[in-house]
Amino acid sequence: MDKTQLDKLAMLSRLEFTPEKLASFEPSLRSVLAFVEKIGGVDTAGIPPMAGVTTTAGTPERADVAVIPADPVARRAELQACAPKTEMGFYVVPKIVE
Amino acid sequence: MTEMLRWSASEALAKLANGEVSSVELTKAVLARVEGRNAEINAYITVSGERALAMAAASDARRKAAKLSGKAAGALEGLPIAVKDLYCTAGIRTTAGSKILDNFVPAYESTVSGKLWDAGAVCVGKLNMDEFAMGGSGENSAYGVARNPWDTTRVPGGSSSGSSAAVADFQCFMATGSDTGGSIRQPASMTGIVGIKPTYGRCSRYGMVAFASSLDQAGAMARTVEDAARMMQVIAGHDPKDSTSSPQAVPDWLGGLDGLNVKGLRIGLPKEYFIDGMDARVRGVIMDAVKKFEAAGAVVKEIRLPSTEFALAAYYIVAPAEAASNLARYDGMRYGLRVEGKNLLETYIKSRSAGFGDEPKRRIMVGNYVLSSGYYDAYYHKAMQVRTLLVREFAAAFEQVDVIMTPTAPNPAFKIGEKVSDPVALYLEDAFTVTVNMAGLPGISVPAGVVEDRGVKLPVGLQIIGRHWDEAGILRVGRAWEKLRGEWSPPQ
Structure with missing residues (x-):
């Protein structure tokens, strides 16, 4: 993996590294990727992929109905108590339209 | 340490029930132990002392009222326990071991922790862990490493590092853990306690900070199999808020715990888990355990799980x-x-770069690499196919045997800092546990014996793997092993 690919991967990951940090980080990343490359050695021809183990059929889902709290304004305040920035019940985020 | 802290959870519950001790007394004793030990062991990220005492007082009042009205008390009424810091707890900070969640106080409760409080348990606090459960030593926590009570220069395993350390150090009667690739069983093995990861879907993941959703599963960590079964009995079951949790009924695990006749039990020993280069002392302890089962009438068979080599x-x-x-x-x-940037994208990047530690960053980068265009088929798709092979091989093995036994981890607890610079060396510690998560099976680690390393006695765990949904089977075999093994206790 060259510097351009690493930079692209960092951007996809929404992460940034100082050049010094990247220099110390890169070898470990490389060794992990070298380790997982081992998987190329297994014959999987004709084997279906499995994204998750579905051990039971028909797990029920909740009805797709919005649950309105008894006091929506108070509940909103509780949920927004952890927000970095709010104003009048809204989340304040950086401007995306110039 | 006061005598009451040495009680098993089951003993403590019996004494609470007969009025020999109150929940407030028990909780005060636990809090005093935590206060005296946390600076050294660092098992707790947050101690919720005031809340614990209030919950204990409320529990004592409930017990009194239940007695008067002839009602049964909750299954864990008055018992001081602690939860891994990735279970959202309403009103108590939940960090998942990360600085990015340093100020996160959830407005809602995870289903698993909610069930514990509904059963009457008292919340002592939130337990240390590798950041986002990524790690096998506890060293990836942004809140410092938890230490192993058997030797405080060593790790307590991970990622449920605070859970294993707190239970082994008598700083709570039991704890929740979570297990994505061995994070309950491996730390249980390294601290000489019991840890069970149930079948995928047995517990709700609602309100658990997610790491890898197709692998994550809640479970129990305790000092005896009976105590672990007691916690599992409370936390298992379908939850409409998690569509991957199973609707099937939860059996009475506690009731049938002692019902196993070892005679005729078919035990599978997978050749691939007794590899060259593994710690010979660990192999010795496990083989001694297997021989005891054999002497008691169990039938031991060598089995093959050929894709194990590629599972990690x-x-x-x-x-x-x-x-x-x-x-x-x-x-x-x-x-x-x-962390504010000049625009939205820069704010994302700066926030994430400042908030995540090295291991989550490494895994995010690896994850995005294996999912990216041009690499998806060679990595992610191939890994999903290997998963199918693993599931098939386990299914074939379980046609021949009732349970599979392996060492939980290839090595006993290692020194803090010993593997920190080499992530792959640390990943290898998961070699015997990840297969169980990949196949969604239940697994339990029960203390098997001790080995001596550089003059220190260290515990080794026996892993018992069962068929899908057969928690009853592995709990019974674990309990049978406790009887064959005899008395056991972490250092006091």
Whole structure:
């Protein structure tokens, strides 16, 4: 993996590294990727992929109905108590339209 | 240490029931132990002392009222326990071991922790862990490493490092853990306690900070199999808020715990888990345990799980891929750390770069790499195929045997710092546990014996793997092993 690919991967990951940090980080990343490359050695021809183990059929889902709290304004305040920035019940985020 | 802290959870519950001790007394004793020990062991990230005492007083009042009205008390009424810091607890900070959630106080409760409080348990606090459950030593916590009570220069395993350390150090009667690739069983093995990861889907994941959603599962950590069964009995079951939790009924695990006749039990020993280069002392302890089962009438068979060799590589593709997606939510907008940038993108990048530690960053990068265009087929798709092979091989093995036994981890607890510079060396510690998560099976680690390393006695765990949904089977075999093994206690 060259510097351009690493930079692209960092951007996809929404992460940034100082050049010094990247220099110390890169070898470990490389060794992990070298380790997982081992998987190329297994014959999987004709084997279906499995994204998750579905051990039971028909797990029920909740009805797709919005649950309105008894006091929506108070509940909103509780949920927004952890927000970095709010104003009048809204989340304040950086401007995306110039 | 007062005598009451040495009680098992089951003993403590019996004494609470007969009025020999109150929940307030028990909780005060636990809090005093935590206060005296946490600076050294660092098992707790947050101690919720005031709340614990209030919960204990409420529990004592409930017990009194229940007695008067002839009602039964809750299954864990008055018992001081602690939860891994990735279970959202309403009103108590939940960090998942990360600085990005340093100020996160959830407005809602995870289903698992909610069930524990509903059963009457008292919350002592939130337990240390590797950041986002990524690690096998506890050293990836942003809140410092938890230490192993058997030797405080060593790790207590991970990622449920605070859970294993607190239970082994008598700083709570039992604790929740979570297990994505061995994070309950491996630390249980390294601290000489019991840890059970149930079948995928047995417990709700609602309100658990997600790492790898197709692998994550809640479970119990305790000092005896009976105590672990007691916690599992409370936390298992379907939850409408988690569509991957199973609707099937939860059996009475506690009731049938002692019902196993070892005679005729078919035990499988997979050749691939007794590899060259593994710690010979660990192998010795496990083989001694197997011989005791054999002497008691069990039938031991060698079995083959040929794809085991590729399981770890497959796991370290699947888990980071899911982690990269799950951790995309930490963007500094609605909760968690925000570091302002010039625009939205820069704010995302600065927030995430400042908030995540090295291991989550590494796994996000690996995850995005294996999912990216041009690499998907060679990595992620291939890993999903290996998963199918693993499931098939386990299914074939379980046609021949009732349970599979392996060492839980290839090595006993290692020194703090010993493997920190080499992530792959640390990943290898998961070699015997990840297969169980990949196949969604239940597994339990029960203390098997001790080995001596550089003059220190260290515990080794026996892993018992069962068929899907057969928690009853592995709990019974674990309990049978406790009887064959005899008395056991972490250092006091």
